[in-house]
Amino acid sequence: MVGDTWSPRAVVFDCDGLLMDTEACWTTAETAMFAERGLSFTPAHKAALIGRSLAHNAATISKLLGDPAAGALEQELLERVLDVVAREARAMPGAAEIVARLAATMPIAVASNAPRALLDAALARSGFAKAFTATLAAEEVAAPKPHPAIYLAACQRLHCDPVGALAFEDSETGARAARSAGLRVVCVPTLDIEIPAADAHVDSLLDQRLARWIEEWPPSPQASSAADIMGGAGFEPATPSL
Numbered sequence: 036m037v038g039d040t041w042s043p044r045a046v047v048f049d050c051d052g053l054l055m056d057t058e059a060c061w062t063t064a065e066t067a068m069f070a071e072r073g074l075s076f077t078p079a080h081k082a083a084l085i086g087r088s089l090a091h092n093a094a095t096i097s098k099l100l101g102d103p104a105a106g107a108l109e110q111e112l113l114e115r116v117l118d119v120v121a122r123e124a125r126a127m128p129g130a131a132e133i134v135a136r137l138a139a140t141m142p143i144a145v146a147s148n149a150p151r152a153l154l155d156a157a158l159a160r161s162g163f164a165k166a167f168t169a170t171l172a173a174e175e176v177a178a179p180k181p182h183p184a185i186y187l188a189a190c191q192r193l194h195c196d197p198v199g200a201l202a203f204e205d206s207e208t209g210a211r212a213a214r215s216a217g218l219r220v221v222c223v224p225t226l227d228i229e230i231p232a233a234d235a236h237v238d239s240l241l242d243q244r245l246a247r248w249i250e251e252w253p254p255s256p257q258a259s260s261a262a263d264i265m266g267g268a269g270f271e272p273a274t275p276s277l
Contacts, residue, residue: 037221037235037244042252043201045193046137047186047218050147051086052205052225054130055157057120057149058085064115065096068108072100082226086206088148088179089113117156124160129240131163133249138166141255142193145170146185146202148209168193181208186216195255203240207231221245 052058062081069076080099084092093109102108137143144167147154151172158164169192176184190197202213202220210231213220222233223240230236237245 037237037242037248039248041219043141043219044199044255045141045190045195046143046201046203047146047189047193047213048134048143048203049086049205049209050145050154050157051149052127053203053209053223054127054134054145055124055161056127057116057124057153057157058205058225060119060124061116063119063123064112065092067115068096068112069100072102074100078226085226086148086180086204086208088173089150089153091179113150113153117153120153120156120160124157126161126163127240129242130161133240133245134163134166136249138163140252142168142195144168144189144193146180146189146212147171148173148180148185150174180212181215183212183216186213186218190216190218204231204233 048054050057051061061084062076065080065084066076069080083095087095089109089112093112094105096112097103097105097108100108134143145154145158147170149157149172151174154170154172158170169189171185171189171192173179173185176188178184186202187197190200193200197217200218202210202218203223204210204213204220205223205225210220210222210233214232220231220233221235221237222231223237224230
């Protein structure tokens, strides 16, 4: 798909591992939880958790640790990840540039499987939080990814039919949600052991084929309303916080 003549009317981004290097923050928190219980956190464990919701991950960790208190583990995981994100989260390479470019020509959104508190904390570190027409978190829709609800809601907020929208994802969980909603998908995989099914794959948001393709996109019919929203928010492309 990268390099063909189709172009989107709106774009929806995942956040963790796609716009923000927060998967590393999750891994730090998850590794610490396992280590404090005398266990190693392995790549196979990470593959079972990546892209999923906080509740799903807490339930999975509960089984892996043999700890039945999934509710307590969910709160522990949230607090640990929030602490690391607030200190260490940073934008992925190329994220600030692609967000700035697309925000000027079409409505864009974030659809994240993270809780609102984590999504806001991550975007606050990004330098481009005000660029989005809409942001949606896992608890704000009927079901988290891989259910398509969050992508359907994002497209509704962007006033765009899903078939005219493009999703950027890094995990199979997210890519499946976007595909099920009817969006086309560009995948930027986080893990080599998991290459999601998608319409196109690139190694990073800095991929030059992707940049050239985006340059060919005409402004979306919704571009003027998106510009009005950004203007009201006082968006200015910025260097990500370090």
